[in-house]
Structure formats: structure tokens, C-alpha cells
Amino acid sequence: MKKATLLITAAILCSAPLTAQEVLEQPTATAVAPHFVSPESLLKQRVHTLRLDGSKYRVELLKVGDVRTKVKRISDQKEFEIPLSMLSKKQKILVTEWQAYNEFYNPEGMAETEFLTASSKVDKDIITADTDGYEVSTINIPLMETVLKVQFKYKHKKRAQAKRLTDLMRHVVVDYEAMTGVPFPGLNPYEILEIPGYANLGLAGPTDMWLCGLDKAGEWVLAHEAVHIWNAGGSPSWVGEGLADYVGYLEMIKYDGVFLEVELREDYIAFWNEFQNTDKDYPLSEKKYDYTYGATKNMIFWELMNKEYGDDFIYACFAHNATESKLSNDDFRDLLKKFGEEEPERIMSGWIVKGAYLLE
Numbered sequence: 240m241k242k243a244t245l246l247i248t249a250a251i252l253c254s255a256p257l258t259a260q261e262v263l264e265q266p267t268a269t270a271v272a273p274h275f276v277s278p279e280s281l282l283k284q285r286v287h288t289l290r291l292d293g294s295k296y297r298v299e300l301l302k303v304g305d306v307r308t309k310v311k312r313i314s315d316q317k318e319f320e321i322p323l324s325m326l327s328k329k330q331k332i333l334v335t336e337w338q339a340y341n342e343f344y345n346p347e348g349m350a351e352t353e354f355l356t357a358s359s360k361v362d363k364d365i366i367t368a369d370t371d372g373y374e375v376s377t378i379n380i381p382l383m384e385t386v387l388k389v390q391f392k393y394k395h396k397k398r399a400q401a402k403r404l405t406d407l408m409r410h411v412v413v414d415y416e417a418m419t420g421v422p423f424p425g426l427n428p429y430e431i432l433e434i435p436g437y438a439n440l441g442l443a444g445p446t447d448m449w450l451c452g453l454d455k456a457g458e459w460v461l462a463h464e465a466v467h468i469w470n471a472g473g474s475p476s477w478v479g480e481g482l483a484d485y486v487g488y489l490e491m492i493k494y495d496g497v498f499l500e501v502e503l504r505e506d507y508i509a510f511w512n513e514f515q516n517t518d519k520d521y522p523l524s525e526k527k528y529d530y531t532y533g534a535t536k537n538m539i540f541w542e543l544m545n546k547e548y549g550d551d552f553i554y555a556c557f558a559h560n561a562t563e564s565k566l567s568n569d570d571f572r573d574l575l576k577k578f579g580e581e582e583p584e585r586i587m588s589g590w591i592v593k594g595a596y597l598l599e
């Protein structure tokens with residue numbers, strides 16, 4: 240940092256106006272930044288709770304960059320980069336002040352913190368042995384703002400399946416950034432963990448991803464879960480979950496993913512034909528999502544939307560859910576109109592709200 244800039248940042252911290260000369264002569268912590276009186280209080284102020292996708296993480300904020308922040312998780316001392324958007328305004332101000340304070344008074348004691356950027360050197364992929372029959376595959380994916388390091392821990396005998404999943408992961412994160420316009424919103428490095436016997440097929444958000452045994456959780460599950468890095472907590476579930484399935488499906492087709500036997504398209508279409516217009520069939524916005532009937536109807540619905548309005552409409556809905564937590568029925572009507580639909584109810588009826596099916 241240039242000296243002139245240093246003085247300007249230090250001056251911003253002053254409670255009373257000081258000339259640059261005075262700042263240089265009286266570098267006392269109390270006069271300039273009364274909050275940072277001792278190393279302990281300083282550390283205390285830099286420990287923050289990040290709320291991500293329902294979990295709380297206590298982290299020490301290390302450095303705020305232009306687009307990302309470096310933090311250290313207290314529980315295991317692991318360092319991550321997180322998007323700046325994960326910090327509150329107050330946290331951002333505090334860390335920026337602390338940085339400026341340190342740059343001026345304690346430049347030697349500052350931790351060297353380098354940010355990963357899209358132009359950072361990309362390491363080679365590596366596989367390392369872990370305990371209990373696991374191994375970890377580490378891959379690097381150059382993204383909009385960073386080089387994303389993905390660490391995938393799986394049972395070593397599943398190496399072949401794991402390789403397919405990491406190959407797909409390389410594609411989907413690049414595509415999801417492009418579809419939503421939102422730079423990777425998760426932790427970097429990002430962990431994927433195979434948990435054989437896990438009750439669900441998968442679970443993911445900005446912090447990490449869990450996959451059931453890789454015989455059950457295949458490429459479609461990974462592509463679905465990766466959507467949740469962008470739309471975690473996005474509602475309603477016919478959009479959040481429905482799009483995770485459908486966007487994941489588009490990626491499967493694009494990259495020749497292998498569908499598992501339980502995922503075959505002809506099977507869910509046959510299932511839909513069986514229960515459409517029975518008491519199992521409900522308008523998607525009017526009942527809590529279920530992973531059998533709701534999920535099937537959702538796939539059919541989003542395929543229809545793609546046929547009517549094209550991929551861009553699908554991405555627009557995904558982008559909405561990635562930037563705002565809720566996509567209401569009215570938001571959906573507005574998006575339909577934006578894509579040229581003159582009668583949104585023609586689409587909504589039967590599918591999303593009560594009524595007869597007007598579009599099939």
C-alpha cells in the first residue's frame with residue numbers, strides 16, 4: 240500500500256481531526272482507534288458468527304478483500320475465503336478499520352494473506368489417502384472471481400465414481416455462475432463428503448456438500464446439490480428444489496451424465512401419467528413439497544417451461560432464487576410476462592395454483 244493512502248485510511252479512523260504529521264508522531268492506539276485497545280479486545284471483535292444455510296460458524300475475520308474475505312474457523316483453525324456478501328455491513332466496517340489500523344501501526348505483525356483470484360496459479364489435481372478407507376481428491380476450478388478448490392472425501396473403493404462427480408462439478412459451478420450471474424457464493428475451499436448410509440441422498444449449501452453412498456448419490460444428485468450452493472434457503476420449494484432437479488438435469492444432458500436406474504425419465508413420466516388428476520396431484524404452490532409426487536410434477540412442469548420459453552427462462556428463475564430468497568407466484572407471473580406470456584394463468588392453472596390444466 241502506498242504511504243499516502245495509509246495516511247488517508249488512518250485519518251478516517253481518527254475520532255478528532257488530526258493532521259498527518261500528528262498521526263505520525265503520536266501512534267497511540269487509543270487516540271486513533273479507541274476500539275482496538277488491546278490484542279485481546281481486538282481479537283474478540285474480529286470473532287464473528289457466520290450464519291450459513293442454518294448452521295452457525297464462529298470465525299476469526301482475517302482480511303477483507305475487494306470481493307472476498309479471508310476467515311479462520313475457530314473450531315478447527317481452517318482458513319477459508321468467503322464472499323463479501325456473507326458479512327454484515329457492521330462486520331465489514333469493523334474489519335476494514337482493523338486492517339487500516341494494523342497497516343499503519345503494526346505492518347510487520349500483519350498476517351500475509353493472499354487472495355485467490357481468477358488469475359491465481361492453478362494447482363494440479365491430487366488424490367491423497369485419508370483415514371478409515373477414505374481418500375481425498377482435490378481439484379481446482381478457475382471461476383469468475385477466484386480459483387475454487389474442491390476437496391472431495393470419499394471411500395477409496397469408489398474412486399471411479401468420485402472421478403465422474405468431480406468432473407461434473409468442474410462444469411456445473413462454471414455454468415451456475417453464468418446462469419445466475421452470481422460468483423460462487425460458497426466457502427473456498429469447498430468440501431464434498433461421501434457419507435454412506437446418510438438418510439438423504441444429499442445435502443448442500445454454501446458451506447459444504449454431503450452425499451449418500453456414491454452407489455445411490457450419482458451425478459444428478461451432485462448437479463442438484465450444487466444448485467443449492469446458489470439457492471440455499473430459496474423458497475418456495477417448487478422453485479428451490481424443483482429447479483435444483485431440473486437445472487441439474489439440463490447439466491446431465493449437456494455433459495453426458497449417467498443416470499442411475501431410479502432416475503430414468505421414462506419412469507417418472509409414466510408415474511406422472513398415473514397420478515395426474517388423482518388426489519395425489521396438487522398445485523405446486525399450495526402444499527408442502529414432497530419428494531415423490533411433488534418432485535415428479537415439478538420435473539414435468541419445468542420441462543414444459545423450457546419447451547415454451549427456452550433455457551433462458553429457466554436461468555432467469557434460478558437467478559431470481561439465487562439473489563432473492565423468495566420467488567412468489569406474482570414474481571413468477573411477472574417473469575412469464577417478461578418472456579412474452581400474455582396470459583400467465585394459462586401456465587399457472589393446475590400446475591401452480593388450483594384450477595384445470597390449460598397447458599399440457
Ligand SMILES: [Zn+2]
Pocket residue numbers: 463464467479480483
Ligand atoms: Zn435439494
